[in-house]
Amino acid sequence: MRKSPNRSRGGEYSNTSSRKNLNNSSNTASQKNLSNNLSRDLSRIDAYSQQELKQIRLEYKKYCNKVEIMTKKGFFDYFHLEDLDGTLVGERLYSCFAPTGSIDFAKFIKSISILSHGLLDEKIAFWFMLFDIKKNGIIEKSDMKKVLLSLLNAMIDIEVDREDVYYIQEDVKAMSVQEREEAIEAILDNFASVLTFEEFSNYMKNNPIFRQVLEST
Known part of the structure; x- marks a missing residue:
């Protein structure tokens, strides 16, 4: 099969550019899906205004790693429960917030909303x-x-x-x-x-x- 020539001028894109654009589109779509999923996770929470959620997230990010996952140390520091780190009740409390082993913002806001405003x-x-x-x-x-x-x-x-x-x-x-x-x-x-x-x-x-x-x- 004859390959299409690679061009980067005259309004035509090279294969490399096409792949780059495709990857960018995929990343954008993934980010959009992530945003939509987060919105769905938060849709049940009517105890917080959008401004309050924004402020909570800004504070939450202070205790996270580079990909916005709250670290275990960050979890105890956030709630000022440093003395519980290493105790059985501390481990169980962390496990409730992180049932799959990590805490993203959706899990975090869901857990605190249940404890403070839940049924x-x-x-x-x-x-x-x-x-x-x-x-x-x-x-x-x-x-x-x-x-x-x-x-x-x-x-x-x-x-x-x-x-x-x-x-x-x-x-x-x-x-x-x-x-x-x-x-x-x-x-x-x-x-x-x-x-x-x-x-x-x-x-x-x-x-x-x-x-x-x-x-x-």
Whole structure:
């Protein structure tokens, strides 16, 4: 087959130029698709104005690598939870934001919107992920105890800016290690040894203390 001559003048493009333009078009299309996907991910979030989303993203980017993926260190620094880095509850919290191992802006804004403005069922699902250490769709009571105990131990050192959380922190500081373990045992007393999501959800909704905590966040 006869090859077309390569030309770069007279309004005709060389094969190299054509490939370059094709690649540029593909990159533009990919960026457009990425933008559209991000818009779809954010479309369910009506708690933030476009200006607020812009400001959140600018702050988010300070804790990201060059391709706008939030690093693990950046995650803890962003929320001022440096003391949780390396703890079980810290690892579980990071895993909830990064279920596939990384945090892009869509995952980030979705997670914080659920925690701050989400429906009750969404918050319960987030907490279920927090306790589902083995990621097998069920929660073991022993794992819940480990995560909650890690949370209580971490509360001694973290900085809090809410008055209600501050008083809880003061109570935790006054407890001995044994008293913290006994407090967790009391909280989990009515839990079965293994819980499905439906069982966990029903318990959280029907327990006035847990429901109040979820609805107040």
